Amino acid sequence: MSQPLALSLGEPAGIGPDITIAAWLRRDAAQLPPFYVRGDADCIAHRARALGFEIPIAEVAIEQAVATFAHALPVVPTGHPATAAPGKPDATSAPAAIAAIRCAVDDVRSGRAAAVVTNPIAKSVLYQAGFAHPGHTEFLAELARGDGAAPQPVMMLWCPSLAVVPVTIHVSLRDAIAQLTTEMIVSTTRIVVRDLRSRLGIAAPRLAIAGLNPHAGEDGSLGTEDRTIVAPAVEILRRDGIDARGPLPADTMFHAAARTRYDCAICMYHDQALIPIKTIAFDEGVNVTLGLPFVRTSPDHGTAFDIAGSGRANPSSLIAALKLAARMADAPRR
Template sequence: MLLALTQGDPAGIGPELTLTAWLERETRGCPPFALIGNPDLLVKLARELGMDVPVVSCDWDDAELRFSDGLPVISLENHVVAPPGRPDPASAAGTIESITRAVAAVRQGKAAAVVTNPIAKSVLYQAGFSHPGHTEFLAHLAADGKDTPLPVMLLWSDDLAVVPVTIHVPLSAVPGLLTAELIVETGRIVARELATRFGIAQPRLAVTGLNPHAGENGALGSEDAAVVAPAIARLQALGIAATGPYPADTLFHARARTGYDVVLAMYHDQALIPIKTIAFDEGVNVTLGLPFIRTSPDHGTAFDIAGKGIARPDSLCAALRLAARMARHEAQVVA
């Protein structure tokens, strides 16, 4: 089983995390992967960091066989120029090409899943990138000229899994964007893919309220009774084990976590603060709702430490392991 790993922003920590993941592949249990990137950049960086990592230029047909000999790299057509810590919009085309080719490899059966290194959206915007971010671009690639699927962001660790129903929007915009339909569709996708890609036969969804104390019977806001509770009832009518709405401040302690498999939170920080507190280094970003598996480290490009050899590969290795696990479960379901 081979995974397609994107380069991310070449000036960020993605390249050195990739080198470290290959170097520590056995102790960290990393499955075989091939990086879509610039072999020369990897060779130069490995030399500068004193890493004994042979870089092997190859194609998809022999990448998995070469994994034990060195880091397999599928060469980009676009030139990559950005040195560590110095992002350059001139490298944006290579970053985008890496993502596009990783998706194509999975959809063509050459790889089992996409794992993405971190990108810097601001750098891509300077080069004319028109999508809000990684997830939206992946949904665009999944559309193939048809309806764009609803991408759902799952943050996963062994101790906690969370899904923000609304994601990268101002807090002031959340009440207007939050609808029962959005909660129901998000819950349906989560329940389906926890079953097909995580092997959880009957996923238990705990749903937070939007307001403090889940609205306190309307005293602290009407959305929980008017929007969230009806959405939960609709999910239950579909046979999904959804409960709530719960006050978010009581939902994430150790005892509470034994009662569910995933939390549907109403906005970004309501979901991400607890998981980054509990599993900052091991959390994995998973995009649900796509016709292919995509995982990513739950951190950014960290330009300030890029090229210094101090970035931790924990989250990337966790993303690689989880992608392989999801691919195995999905293969069993299809079989």
């Protein structure tokens, strides 16, 4: 991979700066691909000192990032200062976080960076500043719009032993059931199959489609949605030549033997997907946005204001996100 990864700073008051510093310090042991931070160098330097590290930090142009990475943490400024103390977002937090994401996406779309990796944001902080999107995923889809319609973003949670995709995401369970349609399941799964092939090198992905109700509806006695919504989606996907099985009882899909029989589990709602992967790989899970014209990964955790600046933040998920982003970006060449 000849180009570096663009890592957005995230919420400055959260653990984004902590795990960024920790990841760079482990760059050799973890065999990390070169990356640079889109954000405020002073913010990172202040956090490093708070953590007891005197690390070299260099403000550079993107073209200098790869050469700099071995001896200093490269930072490409956004022009937005971030002055928040650990755990205490301030008026600079939202503009700094939003600018970092915008710039990182611009870097990839202009061909100067290989992929986007995003540190955690605090949606409540962004909402107070007038942020109009439900979260990272929807904002990235808007930035990817270009001259046409915004793509359909799909959230995949990944670790080496499990990949899961929720069809409905950040809505109440009541709304998830009301919104679920055969078309939504089909369009989501087609995007998953396309990106598993093109980005992860899985030539013939195997999909396990979870049922919505207990025991996948028990032939209608525990709810008809699996028979009227999920099963027709599976039939359409199979007619497309996709190796999809279901609807399957979700309570038997995630034990070790079951996980060997598929490459990705398509789940009907948020917790059905996220509970198993966070149980299996809480510290190493990666959030991947599929369906975009560029690669985007992120640690699968939040800003953790309560431990920001304490030295207790675990960089494992960020390290996994950086390595997966490099793998996905390099897949077309391989």
